[in-house]
Amino acid sequence: MEPTARAATTASPTPPGTSLPHDPGPPSPELAGLLDGVPRQRGPVAHAAPAAVPLPADVPSADAPAPGRPLPGTRHLPALRPWRLLPTPTGTPYTFGYAALLTLTSLFAAKADPGVVHTLYQASSTDVAHLVRTPVLVLVASALWIAGGLLSPYAVCFLVVLTALERRTGGARALGVFLLGHVLATLATEVPVGLAVLVGHLPDSSLHRLDYGISFGVATSTGALAGLLTPWLRWPLLVLFGGMVLQDLIAFTDPMTNWGHLIALTIGIATWPLVRRGRAAHEASARG
Template identity: 75%
Template sequence: MERSTTGPAHTSEPVPASRTLPGGAARAAPPPVLAGLLPTPAGTPFTVAYAAVLAVTSLVAALAEPGWVHTLHQDSSTDVAHLLRSPVPVLLASALWIAGGLLSPYAAAFVLALTALERRIGGVRTACVFLAGHVLATLATEIPVGLAVLAGRLPGTSLHRLDYGVSFGVAASVGALAGLLGPRLRWPLLFLAGGAVLDGLYDFEDPVTDWGHLVALAVGVAAWPLVRRWHRPAPPHGIGDR
């Protein structure tokens, strides 16, 4: 029997989400994929809170008197002298800055990597991965510097080299995130991250820091068994796992 088509038409198709602007005009919601790449207070509270802190310190670095900013950076530096004197405070203080400010590539990498990682393993565990990369890569680079100074291979000024920023934590987060992605995204991501690190080593402008990036990336990769146990299915609009 055929259905009658004389009655009011009904549809089961979902209505796209929209927001109402003042005056009654409708505004389309952001594309789901784009929304999944950006942090939100409810979905990624750790990333949002940390990004807010970094935004404040970056504004301070951009607007304050340069000499005062240099003093702040020096006091936050994870050099050998500071690590021997007050290791925990200086490791935490160092992670409050982005080298290059908000326009640095590390700022974009921070937001994208930590957002994707936090959506999959949660905020506390993301913080653990980030801190592991930040701390272990710092120690792996600064301890050899201290030993080289003791052996007379480096001058004493190397004990006070300026070293601060979130890049080690970001590198570890990228490495850990790769382990939660499917092969089609995992290997290109590692290729790009590893290529950037090796390019820095080739330029030899700051080999100690660049070796630290390589160590941090390896820390993230070494964490694959752990983060895979922590993994929870990502929302459909997140970075794909295929």
């Protein structure tokens, strides 16, 4: 329905030859008292447009965008926060605590007597001899050292990858993925060595090979994190890390460890359904 428009009252000119009615003049006081409630007739009045009322400085205009929203026609870009790539005590407590522990052991390995450090490395080694006698102890102890120290590529990958994984899935799930790869990749490389020694294909000295560090766990965490990224980040990450692993395997400097890295990366990729469900559960708990 169209809104009813108000009719404007305009004065039309008097046609020629028309007599005007006699003006009776003002009413008598008695009659005026009786006509107080009757509206008086007024002539045409020019209505002035209402003056614009200035808005206070803190009241936004109707055409202005709301605070924090982009202007019309512009694209909102997320703010870059590079500090979220590193662990923090409140945001990623598991990764932060583990990184602090690895920093202490790495500083000890760099400053302590080399003979003492080598003895600790041997006691923490996940070789076949130790896995047969004290499997749980050496699996935990071997994950307390960084092969190559704090400046090794796996130390940097540990900080970035574990931080990103914990932010997306929670600390317990991120640590679980790390330990899963550390344990399974270790067993996948050491059990064949024990069987080869048993059948006589390798010497008995292979039962005491030095094997320690966090690289298997980092490789598994990298593969798992790739499943939580967008495709334009996922595949470059897998190509870059997988290419590094394959290059080490082709160099054939430490074939058992290099095969372990490839196995650990594959284990991480196999956990994609688990970590994706874990991310959904973590986001739901954060919202609730």
